[in-house]
Every structure is written in C-alpha cells, then in structure tokens.
Amino acid sequence: VEDQVPVIAPEADQPSLREAVLRYSREVAFAAADVYARAAESRGSWDTRLEALIVDAILRGENTDALRSRIAALGWKAQERFTVMVGNSPSEPSASYVSELRRLAGRYAEDALVGIQGDRLILILGGVQDRETAYLKLSEMFAPGPVVYGPEAGSLLEASGSAQSAFAGLTAARAWPSAPRPVAADDLLPERVISGDEAARRSLVKNIYRPLVAASNGLVETLGTYLELGHSLEATARELFVHANTVRYRLKRVCDVTGWDPLLPREAFVLQAALVVGRLSVPPKAPAERHPARNQP
Known part of the structure; x- marks a missing residue:
C-alpha cells in the first residue's frame, strides 16, 4: 500500500498518508500476534487437558478407541x-x-x-x-x-499394570x-503382600515359590530350614543331615532359580515371604479316612 501512495494522493498529503499506513500496518501486526498467542495458549491448555484425560484413563485401565485417538492426537x-x-x-x-x-x-x-x-x-x-x-x-x-x-x-x-504396581508400592513403602x-515396585513385594496387594501375592507364588517347587532337589526344604534357623549354614546342615557345602550349593540354586539371593538379608526376606504365601496357596490335604477296627472273631 505504501508503494501506491504517490499514485493515490497529492504530494502534500503523502507524508500523512504514509504515517497512517504505517500506523495501520503496525496495529494489524500486533493484532495478528495476539491472535497467534491466544491460539498457542489455547492449544497448550487443550494439550494439558488431553494429557490429564490420558493419564487418568491409563490409571483406570481403560483400553478403548477413544483413548487410542487421544494418544495419537497428543503425538x-x-x-x-x-x-x-x-x-x-x-x-x-x-x-x-x-x-x-x-x-x-x-x-x-x-x-x-x-x-x-x-x-x-x-x-x-x-x-x-x-x-x-x-x-x-x-x-x-x-x-x-x-x-x-x-x-x-x-x-x-x-x-x-505398571501404575497399579507403583501405587501399591508407594502405599507399602513406608514399611x-x-x-x-x-x-522398584517389585522390590517391595513382601510389604505389598502384607498391605493386602493381591497382585504381589500372585507374583511371589508364580515367580518364586512355584519355580522352587518345580526345581525340586530339596530347595524348598533347605531354604525354609535355613531361614527358620537364623540363616546359619551349619545349623541347617545339622538339621537336614547333610554337609554344609550341600546347603551352600542348594542356596546358590535357589538364587539361580528365583533371582533372589538368600544370603542377603533383604532378599532372604523376600524369599521368606514367598514361602509363606506359596504354602498358603496350596490347598490343605484332606485327612486320611479312618476306618474303625473290625472285631476279631
């Protein structure tokens, strides 16, 4: 527009017209910047609300097309x-x-x-x-x-699932x-079990107790005895009538099978919790039926 000023106005009016054009273009620029700023702010607020909805849906375990669409929209x-x-x-x-x-x-x-x-x-x-x-x-x-x-x-x-474990761990962490x-939430399995977390109980049974039972070779008996006798290799060996090196070997096998080392106090606590919940997960055996003795002729 400024380039056309000499064409559309007499020379005497051209300075004031140029000033008016510059003032108008400045106002337009400021107005456009304000529009873009408001749009960016609105976009940011929308993203924040969308993010909050996604987080809440994930925590609730939602698995819907709407959630997938929101995740895609967030990029x-x-x-x-x-x-x-x-x-x-x-x-x-x-x-x-x-x-x-x-x-x-x-x-x-x-x-x-x-x-x-x-x-x-x-x-x-x-x-x-x-x-x-x-x-x-x-x-x-x-x-x-x-x-x-x-x-x-x-x-x-x-x-x-990760969120549920994390929140269960947060509740139990003060113990x-x-x-x-x-x-890690998985490092708090004993505390989570005591606080009533069913997922932690299942994890101890599935990942520790059952593999130990399946491995056999006296691992459950040796581990249980070792824990009950104050973590003493010699006392465990005497109780089981085996050599102390046999106890060491079996405890190493426990570590190989479960990933938890019974020679470390904290990990021994996890293993002890697994033994407790594992034993409780096994249905009690029905007592043998007793028949009355027959009268001898």
Missing part, C-alpha cells in the same frame, strides 16, 4: 519400554516446575506424560534408554518421600524406611 511416538513413576508432588506445582519436569523427562525418554492428582505426581514414560540413570534423575523432581516405579509394560495401553529412592 505420542514411543513404541516400547513403558513404565510409571509415582511419588509426592510439590505442594504448589507451578507451570515452570511442570515445564522443567517435561524437559528433564525428554532427556531420558522418547515420550512422557505428566499427571498431578492431589498430592501425587505421576510420570508415564515411554522409550526409556538408561533406566537406572533416568529414574534416579527424575526422582529428584518429586517432593520428599518415597518414589516408586512399576515394571515395564509392553505398550502404553498396558501401562495401567521399609531404608528403601532406596527410587525403588
């Missing part, structure tokens, strides 16, 4: 290694805090969802490469208190005051 890309971290949230989490948390999560995971529900902070991570480093660094963003991460899930839609931070 989620990760295809493997999904896990959930839970812990205490700051009392008044600010927008800058959430932004910093997202930035940090983006360094260690392909994708991340952030959820704050009351005093709980939930992180849903996808495509984590270095899990040990990621969990340790991200735990620093949580408020004081235990931080628990669940087992890896095969897909984002299956992450509800282990010296637990590391963060701590």
Whole structure:
C-alpha cells in the first residue's frame, strides 16, 4: 500500500498518508500476534487437558478407541519400554516446575506424560534408554518421600499394570524406611503382600515359590530350614543331615532359580515371604479316612 501512495494522493498529503499506513500496518501486526498467542495458549491448555484425560484413563485401565485417538492426537511416538513413576508432588506445582519436569523427562525418554492428582505426581514414560540413570534423575523432581516405579509394560495401553504396581508400592513403602529412592515396585513385594496387594501375592507364588517347587532337589526344604534357623549354614546342615557345602550349593540354586539371593538379608526376606504365601496357596490335604477296627472273631 505504501508503494501506491504517490499514485493515490497529492504530494502534500503523502507524508500523512504514509504515517497512517504505517500506523495501520503496525496495529494489524500486533493484532495478528495476539491472535497467534491466544491460539498457542489455547492449544497448550487443550494439550494439558488431553494429557490429564490420558493419564487418568491409563490409571483406570481403560483400553478403548477413544483413548487410542487421544494418544495419537497428543503425538505420542514411543513404541516400547513403558513404565510409571509415582511419588509426592510439590505442594504448589507451578507451570515452570511442570515445564522443567517435561524437559528433564525428554532427556531420558522418547515420550512422557505428566499427571498431578492431589498430592501425587505421576510420570508415564515411554522409550526409556538408561533406566537406572533416568529414574534416579527424575526422582529428584518429586517432593520428599518415597518414589516408586512399576515394571515395564509392553505398550502404553498396558501401562495401567505398571501404575497399579507403583501405587501399591508407594502405599507399602513406608514399611521399609531404608528403601532406596527410587525403588522398584517389585522390590517391595513382601510389604505389598502384607498391605493386602493381591497382585504381589500372585507374583511371589508364580515367580518364586512355584519355580522352587518345580526345581525340586530339596530347595524348598533347605531354604525354609535355613531361614527358620537364623540363616546359619551349619545349623541347617545339622538339621537336614547333610554337609554344609550341600546347603551352600542348594542356596546358590535357589538364587539361580528365583533371582533372589538368600544370603542377603533383604532378599532372604523376600524369599521368606514367598514361602509363606506359596504354602498358603496350596490347598490343605484332606485327612486320611479312618476306618474303625473290625472285631476279631
């Protein structure tokens, strides 16, 4: 428009017309910038609401087309290694805090969802490469208190199982005051069982007790005796009438079969909990039927 000023106005009016054109173009530019800013703000608010809906749906175990559509709309890309971290949230989490948390999560995971529900902070991570480093660094963003991460899930839609384990672990973590931070939900299986977590009970039976029974070779008997006699190799050997080296060998086999080492106090506690719930999972044997003695002729 400014280039056409000499054509449409006399020379005396051209300065004022140019000034009017410049003022108008500036107002248009400011108005356009305001529109774009409002659109970006609206998009950010929409993304935040959508993220909150997805987190809530995953925690509830929802598996619907609507959830898949929301996940796609949010631009989620990760295809493997999904896990959930839970812990205490700051009392008044600010927008800058959430932004910093997202930035940090983006360094260690392909994708991340952030959820704050009351005093709980939930992180849903996808495509984590270095899990040990990621969990340790991200735990620093949580408020004081235990931080628990669940087992890896095969897909984002299956992450509800990881979330349930993590929340169960968070509830039970206070029973282990010296637990590391963060701590795996699977490292809290005994505390979770005592607090009434059925999934933890099933895990101990399936992954520890039944493999020990299937391995046979006296592993269950040796482990039980070793734990009952105060973790003494010699006392166990005397009780079972075997050599102490035999006890050592069987306890090593227990570690090979289960992945838990009975020579370490904490892992021995996990194994003892597995023996207890495993024995209780076996239906009691019916008492042998007793027949009255026949009268002799």
